[in-house]
């Protein structure tokens with residue numbers, strides 16, 4: 029297979045971790061006889077410094093012509109001035125919009141070797157394997173909002189959660205199709221007892237599931253209950269689908285289950301065109317340039333890229349199993365060990381992943 033992969037290293041530790049994921053993808057290309065063409069483009073703070081724009085036109089054009097995109101992270105204290113004309117995060121929001129990336133996939137998988145790094149008890153989290161689908165381009169973050177001055181001197185602010193039938197249909201379909209390939213279970217999370225937009229979600233998803241996915245076990249859970257269930261019985265969920273804001277909050281809550289930010293990848297997909305893959309962590313300015321960032325989340329994001337954008341399941345599994353082997357052998361980066369304990373740097377842990385791949 030010959031594929032074009034656009035790299036958006038971004039800021040802070042972004043270039044460090046993306047560089048290591050590229051080494052792993054190159055090893056996969058050699059081992060499985062594929063050709064991956066990589067080209068690197070600007071996004072975020074570095075793009076603002078060099079072009080004045082967090083997402084230059086040339087980056088958008090390159091992304092549109094790619095088969096898949098691998099992103100590091102954007103942002104940092106250098107670009108934090110609240111009065112600045114543009115911010116690094118604007119680049120991220122714009123690329124999602126330009127590419128119509130309406131679904132954010134976040135796998136929450138615990139690694140047996142890291143169970144004791146989690147703030148939750150081992151017997152509760154052991155075996156957790158959830159795939160979240162968060163709607164990414166609608167709902168409360170994109171509906172009409174405003175601020176007005178009232179005659180009595182107060183201010184009144186509002187934000188509205190807006191969804192259309194087709195916006196709900198497309199993400200529920202995508203999530204249900206993923207459930208078919210996994211353990212055959214889909215949970216839809218809403219607040220239908222209060223919100224009209226949630227009642228639309230409930231009607232539309234029930235219809236799609238009945239008409240198109242009758243074999244998938246389907247249930248609905250209210251978002252407040254879900255916040256509790258995630259901490260008390262995470263292993264009972266397979267695929268979870270929900271709206272933008274509920275997904276934002278629940279996926280961050282769930283990211284604590286595996287114990288470290290440095291292990292979690294995510295993907296943003298549209299109905300066609302390239303997907304965008306990235307670690308869920310930020311640019312970690314506190315450790316940038318020190319060679320100690322954990323590259324495993326980005327390496328696992330590259331496995332998602334192979335699976336979801338290039339259809340290379342065997343290759344994706346090879347990366348995931350190599351990462352597991354490295355952890356099982358006891359190797360850790362600094363974020364996974366108690367402060368001051370011996371650990372491996374960004375390059376050294378990737379060397380071991382490459383060795384495990386070749387074995």
Ligand code: NAD
Pocket residue numbers: 041045100101102103104105120289290306308309310311312313314315320321322323325363
């Ligand atoms: P962060 O995820 O960058 O860092 C939080 C903590 O986790 C830090 O102590 C950091 O050192 C550590 N950490 C994160 N990733 C790590 C890794 N791979 N290996 C080892 N340790 C790791 O979050 P933050 O500090 O809140 O944000 C820093 C900057 O990143 C901000 O400018 C923020 O806006 C930006 N950010 C960007 C994205 C993105 O690009 N998608 C996401 C979140 C935050």
